[in-house]
Amino acid sequence: MRRVDIDDPEVDMDMGQRLIYRGELFTGEVVEYQRGALVSLNTYKDGVEDGPTREWYMDGTLRSEGTARGGRPVGITRDWHPNGTLAAEREFAEDGLTMLSDREWDETGQPTRAWDRS
Template sequence: MRRARPPRTSRFVYYIPVLRGRTRDNPAGVIRRRSVNGIAVDEAFTRNLVWEPTHALHASDIGRSDRDYTQITAAEAEAFVQRVTAKLGRYITEPSPGVPLRINIDDATAHEGPSYHYRGEPFSGSLLRIDDTGAVIEMIPVRDGVVHGIVREWFPDSTQRSQTTMRDGVPAGTAYTWHPNGQLAEAREFDDDGHVVRTRQWTENGRVLRFPL
């Protein structure tokens, strides 16, 4: 009997989104495309530090209209992957036995509390909120179903948007929010019960907005 041939694959072609203020040397993200039996298969390198499926190129009709994405070389793509891995690798923690280290938040079930469950069990690991381009815009650490650790958010261009420390579901210490240009926008201090005791705010130019009592 004749053996079935394995799917034919071609080399990857890499693309980056066209965004104001971003360059080929500092892209907001990278998507790679390959052809499997004549069908385009796309993956984006996300803050999960792996290549994950994405439909961003299909949505932009890449190949017919390159208005939203531009092609780059494999070397440029690899440089981006190395930078992201070096930047985010320090946030990786060991997964709980039998539970994925990171999952899409849409795959988790939120119960009262809230308490996050995955496959019927309290989840331990990181919940990822992913935008339409395949980029992770929020990472939520969870322990035994409860948010615990540093919650981080990013703008679509990978600039950090916010950072909040959570202890067993309660905010602690000081939470920070940034403007898109990187200027600190707000600092909120919490007491031991998670109540805000002080808030400071700044404009995009660094001017103080208010110092409430």
């Protein structure tokens, strides 16, 4: 699978907000580094986010993960606090338009929000 750095000067976005690499719609993984640390990895198909997405804090702790289809979130997405405690979990329908549930926790793991589509 092809992989490019988002800061590569040959990476651009077109008017439709699709990712372009060397003048063509990009398919593969796009990574971002800050001060040498990998902070994000997103998968693209024909210039649109499609596949796994992950982000990390600078210390390497997982910050978020999920899956996109056609540029929209599908399935379960999760976010973590800097201390590694789960911060949020959201579930999206396969259409990428409908949120099915939304749960949040504080840094100690105590629930602060719980919503389910009924």
